[in-house]
Amino acid sequence: MFESETATPRQWVLELESEYRFEVEAGSSCAITLVKGRAEVFGAELVEGKPYVFGSECKAAIFTWLGCTIEMTLRKLHGSPVPEGEPEGSTEPPRVLILGPENSGKTTVCKILVNYAVRSGQGWAPMLVNVDPSEGGWAVPGALSAAAISGPIATCSTANPLGSAATSAPTTLASNALLPFAYWYGHDDTKKNSLLMDRLIRNLGMHIDDRLGNDPEGRTAGVIVDTPSSFASGPGATTEHRQKLIKACIDAFQINVILVVGHEKLNVEMQRAYGSRLTVVKIPKSGGVVELDRSYRERVHNYQVHNYFYGEVIAPPPGVKSATQGGETLTDLNLAPSSTAVNFSDLKIYRIGAETMAPSSALPIGAARVVSEMQPVAVDPSQPGSGLLNAILAILAPFHTDERERYDEEILDLNVIGFVVVTNLDIAHKKMTILSPTQGSLVGRTALIGSLEWQE
Numbered sequence: 001m002f003e004s005e006t007a008t009p010r011q012w013v014l015e016l017e018s019e020y021r022f023e024v025e026a027g028s029s030c031a032i033t034l035v036k037g038r039a040e041v042f043g044a045e046l047v048e049g050k051p052y053v054f055g056s057e058c059k060a061a062i063f064t065w066l067g068c069t070i071e072m073t074l075r076k077l078h079g080s081p082v083p084e085g086e087p088e089g090s091t092e093p094p095r096v097l098i099l100g101p102e103n104s105g106k107t108t109v110c111k112i113l114v115n116y117a118v119r120s121g122q123g124w125a126p127m128l129v130n131v132d133p134s135e136g137g138w139a140v141p142g143a144l145s146a147a148a149i150s151g152p153i154a155t156c157s158t159a160n161p162l163g164s165a166a167t168s169a170p171t172t173l174a175s176n177a178l179l180p181f182a183y184w185y186g187h188d189d190t191k192k193n194s195l196l197m198d199r200l201i202r203n204l205g206m207h208i209d210d211r212l213g214n215d216p217e218g219r220t221a222g223v224i225v226d227t228p229s230s231f232a233s234g235p236g237a238t239t240e241h242r243q244k245l246i247k248a249c250i251d252a253f254q255i256n257v258i259l260v261v262g263h264e265k266l267n268v269e270m271q272r273a274y275g276s277r278l279t280v281v282k283i284p285k286s287g288g289v290v291e292l293d294r295s296y297r298e299r300v301h302n303y304q305v306h307n308y309f310y311g312e313v314i315a316p317p318p319g320v321k322s323a324t325q326g327g328e329t330l331t332d333l334n335l336a337p338s339s340t341a342v343n344f345s346d347l348k349i350y351r352i353g354a355e356t357m358a359p360s361s362a363l364p365i366g367a368a369r370v371v372s373e374m375q376p377v378a379v380d381p382s383q384p385g386s387g388l389l390n391a392i393l394a395i396l397a398p399f400h401t402d403e404r405e406r407y408d409e410e411i412l413d414l415n416v417i418g419f420v421v422v423t424n425l426d427i428a429h430k431k432m433t434i435l436s437p438t439q440g441s442l443v444g445r446t447a448l449i450g451s452l453e454w455q456e
């Protein structure tokens with residue numbers, strides 16, 4: 001498509017309680033400036049007069065309560081203003097579990113809730129928990145993570161759907177205050193190892209308990225949990241699988257409100273199961289939520305892993321000066337990862353459970369599995385078919401230093417301190433090349449492999 005040196009900006013006047021929905025196409029970007037009035041992107045307010053750029057196939061909406069004028073400069077995009085409904089509040093510190101089918105807008109609801117809590121001016125920093133391993137969150141796809149959010153979550157790119165975090169962002173960024181805590185599940189499908197999912201959800205819950213135990217203010221701000229669509233429905237998600245993981249979340253995060261987004265049957269199921277002891281609310285699916293297909297989701301995975309290592313700078317449309325990306329100056333957002341060759345023996349790599357095993361439910365009654373779903377199996381890099389080339393590895397926190405505190409399955413309970421990718425395997429010299437976000441040595445570290453891969 002032909003692009004002139006200076007893209008022509010176009011103004012839109014939005015009526016009160018309406019939103020302008022837009023989709024940025026691959027390889028394109030747009031900049032939106034609030035000219036007059038007040039407006040927000042999924043609860044994050046825009047500052048008047050500042051161009052905000054959006055890229056990496058971002059799909060979002062500018063919403064206004066009281067009406068506003070926005071100016072858009074774009075390369076390729078389409079959209080239209082549509083009226084919207086309103087959200088509501090609660091008296092108790094909310095511990096909210098958001099459930100809903102694929103493309104119902106769960107993550108967007110989480111962002112809006114968090115952003116409104118942050119904007120309340122009470123100094124709240126709600127705990128946002130992501131137990132959807134297909135969503136990168138602040139880490140990479142395959143992780144389950146949680147972070148206390150003290151500033152609005154910006155939406156500007158699919159590469160960092162929940163805002164950039166200290167693990168990957170340069171230290172000068174405002175978003176650097178965000179310190180996520182993550183466990184590695186290693187797959188994007190919750191059905192791949194639901195026992196492990198269950199355990200990691202409970203681990204995250206314990207971590208949050210510890211954190212909030214000595215932090216009454218943190219507790220007041222509440223907990224908001226984003227879940228995968230397989231908790232609601234979807235191919236292969238048996239009722240038992242779903243209910244087990246929903247229960248794990250309710251126990252682990254001491255949920256007091258379940259929000260079901262646009263799914264009447266699930267709402268009835270949750271009312272029956274939990275309605276007597278906690279609040280179950282059904283909210284309608286927004287007409288603006290975009291249906292994301294498999295290939296789009298794969299591209300988004302790539303954007304997220306690339307962003308983890310390299311950061312992301314969205315090129316503003318021609319003619320747009322001093323644009324910001326989610327409120328941050330564009331030049332701050334490049335990262336410089338390190339690529340180093342390490343000896344096979346430097347890093348101990350494990351896989352949790354055997355790659356090819358069937359789920360326990362598929363085994364004949366009474367049959368024992370040779371490798372349990374939860375057993376760590378050492379991966380030998382010198383074996384052909386190790387699956388290491390291009391694999392994303394999670395580097396784990398160290399084991400307990402006190403021998404008396406050590407236990408057999410400790411590796412399952414270690415949190416992640418960073419992610420690396422194996423970019424080359426040299427079996428003859430017993431070396432592998434590792435792309436890492438930092439220069440730090442990996443000697444003596446323990447890593448976990450899953451089924452997720454990435455190639456530049």
Ligand SMILES: Nc1ncnc2c1ncn2[C@@H]1O[C@H](COP(=O)(O)OP(=O)(O)OP(=O)(O)O)[C@@H](O)[C@H]1O
Pocket residue numbers: 019021022058059060061100101102103104105106107108109227228229286287288289290291292
């Ligand atoms: N009102 C809106 N206007 C425009 N785009 C929107 C709106 N609400 C949500 N979206 C976009 O629709 C897409 C899907 O929304 P979201 O990720 O919140 O759904 P989800 O239910 O969490 O998805 P998943 O199926 O991955 O669990 C996202 O790209 C989001 O930015």
